[in-house]
């Protein structure tokens with residue numbers, strides 16, 4: 001069976017990732033405009049009404065943007081936690097279904113996700129660990145200042161990990177942002193640096209980790225080659241799988257658990 005992971009794009013201007021298994025498709029975050037999301041779904045080869053559910057990790061606009069409109073238009077059930085629902089002012093009966101931290105959400109007989117809380121600014125954000133009925137696991141982890149032990153525990157054993165590598169430390173420190181914003185980004189409730197992403201991956205690395213996607217790269221404080229080289233420096237010797245970067249403009253590829261190489265997506 002396996003789990004498919006397709007990033008429609010990732011960064012501070014929007015995030016959305018399709019997680020699929022056994023014909024069930026779940027969109028993790030819906031931070032682009034509805035029009036953009038539908039355009040990107042089409043490029044990736046998905047009909048909008050084939051999206052069974054939408055999960056919103058937290059209320060920030062780059063993750064929640066068009067989620068409610070998309071769920072109504074496509075007939076997809078919207079899932080989030082209570083804080084996100086209340087910050088978004090979504091109706092708990094009519095508009096969304098809430099989950100608790102570490103409470104498994106079952107989307108089909110094949111596909112479920114475990115929401116794991118992570119520290120992030122004024123948000124109640126979650127990382128998501130998807131599982132299929134064969135025991136394959138894939139993680140989507142963005143928008144966190146550091147990785148709590150619970151997250152490390154659940155990342156260990158994943159076959160695929162998509163994790164943010166938001167900023168290069170030197171670029172952030174020397175860059176144009178005011179000091180207060182620099183402190184917020186690099187603080188406990190901010191974002192992961194390239195180095196932190198590398199350290200986390202090194203800690204959870206195991207023989208069955210097949211693929212890694214680095215995502216949510218800052219366009220001002222990072223660059224794909226910096227993120228990839230810093231992460232590979234941390235894990236290189238011990239990682240035999242494949243690594244890619246999800247950029248703001250996507251989709252460019254899909255990964256499936258059980259295979260190392262990505263399938264590339266070519267816009268028609």
Ligand SMILES: [Zn+2]
Nearest residue numbers: 012060062143
């Ligand atoms: Zn974000």
Ligand SMILES: [Zn+2]
Nearest residue numbers: 058060120143
């Ligand atoms: Zn955020």
